[in-house]
Structures are given as C-alpha cells and as structure tokens.
Amino acid sequence: MTTFLTVLSLGFLLGLKHATDTDHVVAINTISVRKSTNKSVLIGVLWGIGHSIMVTLVGILVIFFTLKISEDFEKIMESSVGVMLVILGLLNIFNIEIKFFQNTKPLFVGLIHGLAGSGAITLLILATIKSSIEQAFYLFVFNIGVIVGMMIITTLIGKSFAYAKNKISNLHKYLVLGSGIISILFGLYIIASNYFLFLIK
Numbered sequence: 001m002t003t004f005l006t007v008l009s010l011g012f013l014l015g016l017k018h019a020t021d022t023d024h025v026v027a028i029n030t031i032s033v034r035k036s037t038n039k040s041v042l043i044g045v046l047w048g049i050g051h052s053i054m055v056t057l058v059g060i061l062v063i064f065f066t067l068k069i070s071e072d073f074e075k076i077m078e079s080s081v082g083v084m085l086v087i088l089g090l091l092n093i094f095n096i097e098i099k100f101f102q103n104t105k106p107l108f109v110g111l112i113h114g115l116a117g118s119g120a121i122t123l124l125i126l127a128t129i130k131s132s133i134e135q136a137f138y139l140f141v142f143n144i145g146v147i148v149g150m151m152i153i154t155t156l157i158g159k160s161f162a163y164a165k166n167k168i169s170n171l172h173k174y175l176v177l178g179s180g181i182i183s184i185l186f187g188l189y190i191i192a193s194n195y196f197l198f199l200i201k
Helices: 002-019 022-032 037-065 071-093 105-128 132-167 171-200
Strands: none
Touching (some): 002 132, 022 037, 022 071, 022 105, 022 132, 022 171, 037 105, 037 132, 071 105, 071 171
8 A cells, every 4th residue: 555655656746747848848838928927827727637638538548448559659649749839839929819729728738748648658657557446546646746737837937927027028029939939949849850760760
C-alpha cells in the first residue's frame, strides 16, 4: 500500500512536470497573452481538462484493451502539435479571433497535446504498475497534477503580462506579436524534427 501511494505521489509530480513541457508552455502562452489576467486560471483548467480527456481515453484503450500505439502514429500526432502552434502563432500575429473557437481554444489545444503525448504517458504507466485498477488511479492522479500544473503556469503568465503592461505602455501588442513568432518558430521546429525522423527511419 505504501509503495502504491508513493507511485501515486510520483504520478502527481510527473503531471506537474508534464505541464511544463516546452510545447505546452509555448501554446498556452500564445493563448494567454491575448486574455485578461482573470481568465488565466480558467485557460489553464480548460487546457488541463482537454489534455486529461484525451490521455484518459487513450489510457483506457491501452490499459483495458491492450491497444498498441505505433511510433509512426506518435510522430504524426507530434507533428500535428507543430501545425497547431504555427496556426496559433499566425492568429496572434494577424490579430485574428475566431468566434466559435474563442472560448474553447484552450480545451481544443489541450486535446491535441493530450493525444500527442498519450503514448509515452501510457507506456510509463504500464511499465510502472501491473494492476489495471492501480493503473487507472495513477492516470487519474497524473491528470490532476497536469491540471494543477497548468493552472499555476497560466496564473504566473497572466500576472507577468499584467505587470509588464502596467509598467510599459503599448507593450501588449509587442507581447502578442512576440508570442506569435515564438509559437510559429517552435511549431516549425517540431514539424521539421518529426519529418527528419521519418526520413532516417
């Protein structure tokens, strides 16, 4: 029992750490920079829920139906994250806001991130725990850690942007532009990296 509680604690900590992955932070930064500080926590929660839904769905298939996730599928989904980052960056640079996408953007982005990273996460679960029920508990605690981690990140981003905007006039448009450029460059890097891995396979 003590060992399992230790594993659950590790799952929560790994969830916190997973939220800080570079592609996650870049995407959520691109979204948060255009929102008010008050909405920062909500953005983090929605992203975390989207991420958790997808990881849980894939986790159920892996744990209870022994689904095997191929490396090629993982690379395709990672590339889709790159495409998403490029789109988010372009939306910021050209100040485009899609109405039906406005409030659900963090949820959608979380879903894509969850699908892209679900393979490695579920393999880690299977390698660590043998019981299906314990694996499910681990997955639940991991998701809680991801949501809490992203809430912390978006809160810090929101407060940092608010502080900077209060100190320097007209800074907001430069923050939006800068976040867009970073998102595009990192997205292209992800796409190029996965394409190169396909070539050398």
